[in-house]
Amino acid sequence: MIDWQNFTPLSAASGGLLIGVAVAILLFFNGRIAGISGILGGLFNVRKNDFAWRLAFLGGLALSATFWQMFAPLPTIQVDASLSTIIVAGVLVGIGTSYASGCTSGHGVCGLSRISPRSLVATIIFMATGMATVFVVRHVLGA
Numbered sequence: 238m239i240d241w242q243n244f245t246p247l248s249a250a251s252g253g254l255l256i257g258v259a260v261a262i263l264l265f266f267n268g269r270i271a272g273i274s275g276i277l278g279g280l281f282n283v284r285k286n287d288f289a290w291r292l293a294f295l296g297g298l299a300l301s302a303t304f305w306q307m308f309a310p311l312p313t314i315q316v317d318a319s320l321s322t323i324i325v326a327g328v329l330v331g332i333g334t335s336y337a338s339g340c341t342s343g344h345g346v347c348g349l350s351r352i353s354p355r356s357l358v359a360t361i362i363f364m365a366t367g368m369a370t371v372f373v374v375r376h377v378l379g380a
Contacts, residue, residue, distance in 0.1 A: 260347055263294070272343020273298070274334040337362070 260271045267290055269276075276291050302311060316323070334340040337359045339348070345363065348356020 256346065260350070264347070270343055270347045272339045272347060274340035275343055333363070333366070
């Protein structure tokens, strides 16, 4: 259900625009796709002249919340899952990104904007799996 009282289309559109600009800058100036799982994974398989931009990109992600706080309060985050559930979910997402050769940012943002059929299939599978998981957890298991 959409919380229409707290719906903020301007900030959502601004955030989307910033993501699009960041993706375009990385692609045009560095020739790289802004897939977070690939960028993070590349830190563990270091190639020449490949470490600094990956670290800077991930550092920017980590520092973005601090930057945001200079202009507005951070939204309240509520996690209704146990630590073990979060760990299992993280492992399953990691396995999925490995099989799909990328994550939602790589396929969903970058791949779809490049009209990649493989990314379209991967994004459809990501979304369908997410919807099925929520249905099973909330309506079948009753959690």
